[in-house]
Amino acid sequence: MSQAPKKVLFLCTGNSCRSQMAEAWVNTIRNKEWQAYSAGIETHGMNPNAVSVMGELGVDMSKHYSKHIEELEAQQ
Numbered sequence: 084m085s086q087a088p089k090k091v092l093f094l095c096t097g098n099s100c101r102s103q104m105a106e107a108w109v110n111t112i113r114n115k116e117w118q119a120y121s122a123g124i125e126t127h128g129m130n131p132n133a134v135s136v137m138g139e140l141g142v143d144m145s146k147h148y149s150k151h152i153e154e155l156e157a158q159q
Contacts, residue, residue: 088118090158098123098149100130107142122152 091109093102102121109119126149134144 085115088114088116090118090120092155092158093119093121094152095121095123097125097127098151099127100133103129103144103147103149104133104137107137107144107147111142120155120158122150122155124152126151 093105095102098121102123106119106121109117128149129144129147134147137144
């Protein structure tokens with residue numbers, strides 16, 4: 084019987100770059116063990132350079148968007 088993935092939240096100021104990249108990495112390379120989320124205390128929109136660089140590394144962030152922490156209130 085497999086265990087449910089552990090959850091992790093990467094919280095930052097604007098949720099536009101580093102926290103988004105961390106979420107994408109975890110969900111790409113450790114998706115069986117972890118389920119990652121990212122959010123910010125503000126939303127600054129996605130940094131196009133972060134999306135581009137991650138795409139070059141084979142990690143698709145094209146559907147990511149800058150989320151406010153309140154959007155994840157229902158997450159345990």
